[in-house]
Amino acid sequence: MNKLFASISVEFKKLFHSKIPLITLLTFMLIPFIGGFFMFVLKHPDFAEALGFISTKAQIIGSADWPSYLSLLAQAISIGGLIIFGFIISWIFGREYSDRxxxxxxxxxxxxxxxxxxxxxxxxxxxxxxxxxxLLVGLLVGMMLDLPQGSKGIVAEGIIVFAVCATLTVLLSTPVALVASIGRGYLSPLGFMIFTLILAQIVAVAGYGAYFPWSIPALASGAAGNKAYIVEEVSLIILLFTSAFGLLSTMLWWRLADQC
Known part of the structure; x- marks a missing residue:
């Protein structure tokens, strides 16, 4: 156990001596502020009318209130997280090969x-x-905008949905580590992430998103146009199996494959 903690400490030192934390932090900063901007546009119709095309796009996300705003954050973490979380794990594994x-x-x-x-x-x-x-920045932005329908129950439900979507998306990053290890770098996992993201949208539109792991977090966030829902048992099993497969397969690859 001490060796595991020591290894984690070393990995964090590697991570924070790189630009990855800053890049990912700045990228994710866009989520609450862009969401807040859309809410501001919806809340001020005169400003939206002056912008024209912005108002039309903003209508897609609903009205300027806490439920719509929290749903937008959950959708962003579910879809954008596939890329950002995958990027993080591909760097952590792929850098060992790229840096020799x-x-x-x-x-x-x-x-x-x-x-x-x-x-x-x-x-x-x-x-x-x-x-x-x-989530914390998003809540702060929402309070600054003074969005309506901000009861404790509604905000708490939105936070739970966000937490579920974020956790499910993080769990789906394990196969990226396997691809990074097999591909011995960053390029292969990047292609894999883009492929799964595109395929997830296609499968969701076709109506089979509940059975495709990379579509499940977005469905749970309500990105398909329906209300956010608790993940069905079969969907959760598929997602957890995919995550476990990625983790165990990566371990086996590192143990059995020739790393020289």
């Missing part, structure tokens, strides 16, 4: 499973911290 430090890493007196688990936990913790940051 994989041999030095495997020469340490640590099991390969411990190394992989430390990388996963580091990426999960940072992704969840980013999600929490987005």
């Amino acid at each position: 430090t994989i041999k030095d890493l495997l020469a340490l007196p640590l099991s390969r499973s411990t190394i992989v688990l430390a990388k996963f936990l580091t990426s999960f913790i940072w992704c969840l911290m980013l999600s929490l940051f987005v």
Whole structure:
């Protein structure tokens, strides 16, 4: 256990000595502020009319109130998180190959499973911290806009939906680590993330999103036009199986594949 904690500490040092935390933090900062801008446009029709095309696009997300705003945040973390969370985990795993430090890493007196688990936990913790940051900033922006329908029950429900969507999206990042390990870098996982994001939209439109893991977080957020719902049992099983497959397969790859 001490070795695992030490490995996590080292992984965090690697992470924060890079520009990845700053890049991902600034990228996610856009979510609450863009959402707040849309709410502002909807709340001030005269300003929206002056902008013209902005008002038309803003109508897609509904009215200027807390339920619409929190739903928008949940949808953004579900869809955008597939890319940002995937980017984080692909860097954490892929950098060892790109920087040619994989041999030095495997020469340490640590099991390969411990190394992989430390990388996963580091990426999960940072992704969840980013999600929490987005939520807190989003709540602050919502209060500054003085949005209506902000009862404790409505806000609490929106926070729960956001937390569920963020957690499910983070769990779906494990297959990216496998692709980064097999591809020995960043390019393969980038292509994989774009492919799954596009396919998720197509499958959701076709009506089978509940059975495709990368569509499930967006469906849970209400992105399909329906109300956000608690994830169905079959969808949750599929998503957890996909996450477990990515995690265990990555561990097996690092243990059995030739890393030289």
